């Protein structure tokens with residue numbers, strides 16, 4: 001196995017996002033370098049990103065786009081991965097979500113390395129697979145208002 005690069009300093013976990021998933025990759029998930037295969041990480045990010053949209057849709061949702069995906073640091077076997085998600089846009093049928101992934105080395109817990117960040121978009125679909133409007137729930141309105149308020153403070 002090639003030598004490991006030294007770990008970066010621990011970073012703070014995001015206060016503006018929600019912990020939606022924790023998982024530990026196993027030896028079956030490695031690539032030819034001995035690190036965790038990027039496709040495995042992408043699959044976990046897709047699942048993690050779907051948690052918040054599913055909270056408001058109450059119907060089937062599909063991933064329409066991976067708008068951005070950055071592998072910042074390698075993931076190792078046995079890392080405890082924490083997936084943090086935040087809704088960035090709520091459209092008529094779609095929800096865009098930012099996902100950040102942090103690794104705790106199994107033998108050095110409590111120190112976090114940011115390994116991945118991504119933006120994905122999910123679409124609510126009906127029984128025939130066509131996009132359908134998101135329901136107008138309290139949660140939907142709360143996210144829309146929060147996003148508008150954040151945009152107003154930026155401009």
Ligand SMILES: CCCCCCCCCCCCCCCC(=O)SCCNC(=O)CCNC(=O)[C@H](O)C(C)(C)COP(=O)(O)OP(=O)(O)OC[C@H]1O[C@@H](n2cnc3c(N)ncnc32)[C@H](O)[C@@H]1OP(=O)(O)O
Nearest residue numbers: 046047050059060062063064065091092093094121123131
């Ligand atoms: C009953 C309950 C069951 C619960 C059960 C729980 C299961 C818990 C596990 C869940 C797990 C989920 C996570 C795995 C999810 C997969 O694995 S899904 C599999 C991969 N994805 C697919 O197969 C989708 C294939 N694509 C399609 O079917 C169609 O393209 C779609 C998605 C229905 C969209 O159809 P379309 O006619 O192109 O739609 P269109 O009207 O142009 O756009 C719809 C919306 O998408 C947006 N959009 C389109 N393209 C883009 C883009 N590139 N970027 C950003 N936004 C875009 C549009 O802006 C529009 O947004 P709104 O303005 O309406 O908000």
